[in-house]
Amino acid sequence: MKYLPNALIGFSLLAAATPAFPQAVKPQTDFHQWAATPPMGWNSWDCYGPTVTEAEVKANADYMAKYLKTSGWEYVVVDIRWYVGNDTAHGYNEKDPDFSIDKYGRFTPAVNRFPSAANGQGFKPLADYMHRKGLKFGIHIMRGVPVVAVNRKLPILGSTATAADIYSKEGQAGWLHDMYTVVAGKPGAQEYYNSLFKLYAAWGVDFVKVDDLSSPYHAPEVEMIRKAIDLSGRKMVLSTSPGETPIAQAKHVQQHANMWRTVGDFWDSWGQLKEHFAVCERWAPYSMTGAWPDADMLPLGRLGIRAERGNDRMSQFTKDEQYTLMTLWSIFRSPLMFGGDLPSNDAFTLSLITNKEVLAVHHNSKNNKQLFRNGDLIGWTADDPKTGDKYLALFNASDQQLADESEAAWASGLLNRQTPGQSKAVDIDIAGAQKLYLNVRDGGDDTAWDHADWLTPTLSNDTQTLPLTSLTWTKATAGWGKVSTNKSVSGADLMVAGKKYEAGIGTHANSIIEYDLPAGYTRFKALAGLDNAGASQNVGGTVNFLVFTKSPFKPMPPDSARIAVPLKQLGFDGSCTIRNLWTGKNIGAFKGEFAPYIRRHGAGFYRISAAKSKTS
Structure with a gap:
């Protein structure tokens, strides 16, 4: 077997009562600093659903290390049901799932899919693989305690209670029945979550996406998970899912998670993308350092290899729609989790996710907000805190309207x-x-x-x-x-x-x-x-x-629309220079008004700078 960095001889990750805590963190450390900018990474869900293998995860990590790491991409996340050896695409296997679980009721990686997990090593070898490449490793889990652990009355590490003492069937997810609710306050409840995150810390996990947690919102379990992470001794970014997280819980989730979903599962659908304009406008006031509203994954590149939605395909978004997606996610400062199979990327997709000037807005801008919405013509703005420049994103979300x-x-x-x-x-x-x-x-x-x-x-x-x-x-x-x-x-x-x-x-x-x-x-x-x-x-x-029985559409709108923005509205009384962030080219000097034509379903993204005065 492989050993932990502190060389605990003969230490078994699954049997140990006190896993080692690499990358120790002082309890008073503010977890918000663990994600000072919105996290960026890859997640296996859009490609592989619940069936991703170790070889596929490594292939995506290799690509990220080679082509994306220098642009800020760093997390590699294994999504749902990595603990089931015989899961299926296009619908979970709930008939006869082959669960991999340890004696304390904690799911472990299915060895037939993740061979390096053999001999009780869990995800540590795979996490080590990421860390050697300068990347970070993440996993998806479901809220709660496994049903199989409850049925077997498995003991809870650090407690005299068993899984059967801490659960409730109330609130069980309707779409996947692997877990029961953990009831806060029951003896053993907090200890169960503590044992879970101590195991993940020993594996070297850097990011945990917890599903069935935020829609509906389970505040008691959010709090238990936050406490367990803080006690684990490792910096683990916490992402809650799915959405929409109730906006009434915005302040609570800000104080417990690094990112939380604002929508349900988002796929390569223009209708779903268009809905994000209202969603992002609603959630922008709650974005803060280390606590990021999450507009969900980027369904770009090659999708659906063995996924829940659709078949093997390149993203159904047009190029205009892909520019819209990346522009909105960047100026809203959503976490960026790429959903496509990275090794299958074409040159356009790679250019879209490595544009330095666009990603600089995502990393560093402030005061991000919707500036206006006139029907389907939309403007967003943000500040560059270092230069005083303004960022401007313009969108034409016009559609052929449906009949009444x-x-x-x-x-x-x-x-x-x-x-x-x-x-x-x-x-x-x-x-x-x-x-x-x-x-x-x-x-x-x-x-x-x-x-x-x-x-x-x-x-x-x-x-x-x-x-x-x-x-x-x-x-x-x-x-x-x-x-x-x-x-x-x-x-x-x-x-x-x-x-x-x-x-x-x-x-x-x-x-x-x-x-x-x-x-x-x-x-x-x-x-x-x-x-x-x-x-x-x-x-x-x-x-x-x-x-x-006749066309349900109204007449088609024009292919492009002129979107006029008074520069004084952005704080510029005099002449300005404007740069197109997507092309990396200066487009000229403007005074009074900037009014580009934006294609239907497309976007423009600009940096606006006050013109330098001439000196003698």
Whole structure:
């Protein structure tokens, strides 16, 4: 076996009662200083879901060390269920999971996926690999105590209690059932979390993402985790997930975590990206040194190799949308966690995440805030504290607008998990129609968990019935995932209110599915339902189903828009010089107004400096 830096001969990481604490920290150290700038790294989730292997983690670390470290990228994070030897992509294996767990009820790496963890070494060899490259190592965990530890009544290190003495089924995650809630105040509860983070400290972990912690917000466990990290003797950045963290808890999470999610899982969907403008504006006042609102991972580069959403692909964001994403995350100062497979990066993706002038805004700017929002034309500003220069980010988030609900042939109204049957029956006259558009819109509370199903959809007339699923759609879009026939958008069975349906269409708001109708059919029938994946997740989804027989779109807006910014609004009365941060070129001197044209879904990012006065 390998030994810890302090050379404790024969020390076993899993059996030891008192793991060594490398990188010791004084208890009074302010954990905010451990993440003085927003953390930057790579996370395995968007590529590999719960199935990433040690070789894949090392390949991404090797790339980061070679190409990204000099730009500030440093964390390599192994995401969910690294302790399951037989997990599956596109849905967790909860039928017969092969858990790896130690005698104190603490999950350990599955050795068939992480061979260096053999002989009780845990993640220490992998963390050592990162540290030798000048990188930092992170892991994902679920809040709570393992169900398997409770069932086996495994002892808690440092306590006479067992796992069965500290748990509650109340609050268990609806989307993954590995854990039970740890009840604060029960004998052994704090000791369980202490033992967990002492183990991670002995492994050399630098970053811990704790899932099922912030939406809904579990304040007692947030506090136990904070205490356990502080007692562990190691600097470990704490990230809470998923989102949206309740803004009413902003002050509390600021004082306990280094970063916290502001949204649910974010993927390469323009609709989700557009939602971030309101989210970032809402959370900007709560950003502070060492405590960062987290707009979630960057779904850039190659995604979906074995992920939960979609198949192997390059990011579906256009280049304009990728500039928008990086510009907004940088001026908002969100943590940057890259989701794509780094070794698969193309030259454009690499240039996007290593632009020195853009990353300087992310690292060092102050007073970051939305300057204005005029419809879908948006401006953000920030200060360079060293020079007095201003940063300006301009966005054109214009879309082709959807027709009003009143123009639909049928509308469900808001539908959520409180709706009886979590569904509404559709039965409409389509006589004479040549087109059919199935439209799902979010219910106004963002698109998180808006999994929607069109069940047993049929066309009929007086003499025959035709399953709509037997036709090929003309176009189909989904705000998350990929529209699927006879499967949910996540690839699972079609399930609504606990009932399985064999035929139907799975999608996700915001979605439009277009069909050319065969002649002679006069009625369309279906059941519009919230899929179980949406109904069971956190607060659940809220959707509105609509059916149109003519285009559901208003006319297309122009390809670009002129966005005028009075320079006096930024504090410049005289002449200014303006530099384009993305191109690295000075674009000229301006006075009074700066008014560039910004492409639809695109962004401009600028440094504005007062012109130097001439001296004799």
